[in-house]
Amino acid sequence: VEAAGLEDDNVGIRMTAARPRLLQDITGGDAFYVNDSTRCSVGFSVTRDDRPGFATAGHCGRPGDTTTGYDRTAQGTFRASTFPGKDMAWVATGDQWTATPDVKAQDGQEVQVTGSAQALVGAAVCRSGSTTGWRCGTIEQHDTSVSYPEGRVDGLTRTTVCAEPGDSGGPYLAGSQAQGVTSGGSGDCTDGGTTFYQPVNPVLADFGLTLTTTAARTTAPAPQDGTAREEWTSGRVYETGATVTRDGVRYRCLQTHQAQGAWAPAGTPALWQRL
Missing domain, CATH: 2.40.10.10 (Trypsin-like serine proteases)
Structure with missing residues (x-):
């Protein structure tokens, strides 16, 4: 108070129970x-x-x-x-x-995730990691099995994107669509190599998680086997071939994805086919 040049009788102190924290x-x-x-x-x-x-x-x-x-x-x-x-x-x-x-991208930019529709083989895909940053390549194969020293992992996707230790767990994106998290691979980002990712939709389904997107919903999804005919629900993970009803109309899923509120079947022909 003295350093600010104020007079004591013009200053009051109020106590609060609030405890600020870093966000x-x-x-x-x-x-x-x-x-x-x-x-x-x-x-x-x-x-x-x-x-x-x-x-x-x-x-x-x-x-x-x-x-x-x-x-x-x-x-x-x-x-x-x-x-x-x-x-x-x-x-x-x-x-x-x-x-x-x-998701952290190139040169300090960020990409905002909008969904988790699975990209096809041959599609461009990019990865972000805390060791080598933003790296891009193409998808070579889905549903790949890899034998690591610790054991075999099934259902991975093989890519031409490079990666190095510390990048593990980082996100793969095709455009703004979440694809998976870095698992392992060979080579490095100097000489190139092959890297595999764990697709994200099985992660969401197995653990009952909801992906945070620019149109996020807080309803937690329930795991789904991809075969039941049920009412379409935002937040659920739908596998290719799953059938649902919406407003009395049946639809078949064309691409594995986690449903978002703005992606109702009638308005997203790239994801749903009317039956």
Whole structure:
């Protein structure tokens, strides 16, 4: 008060019970640290029962492992993890971390995720990671099996995108559509190589997660086997071939994706075929 040149009788002090805290965003491609030691990369922001978090690779951590964020502050805990067999996990974060649809891209830019429609073989795909940043290539094969020293993983997608240690768990995108999280591969980003990703839709379905998008909905999806004829519901993961009804009309799913509120079957012929 004295340094500001104010008079004491013109100054009042009010006490408050509020305790300010730092707020951080969950952004795909950012580094995170497991048990304050090994480093992996954030995949995609997700929610479950209104709890924010992110999807990443299963080999990055086991249930109960704790994480710190890119700034080395407390972040969250691995709630579920599968590896080998599959390579998927999700981390539930503290309230100070906000789920966003953002993924770090090239030259400080960000891409906002709009959905999770699966891209076809031959499509361009890009990856973000905390070691090598933004790298691009093409999809070569879906439903690939890979034998790692730790065991076999099925259902991966093979790409020409390079990656290096620390990029594990980072997001793959085709345009603004989420594709998967980095699993493993060969080579590096100097000489090139082959990299595999764990598709994101099985992660969402297995763990009951909702992908955070620019048109996000907070309703948690239920796993679905892709065969039931049921009422179309925002937030569910629909596999290719699944049949649903909407406003009394039946539709068949053409591309695996997590349904969004603005993507009702009647208005998205690229995703749904009327029967």
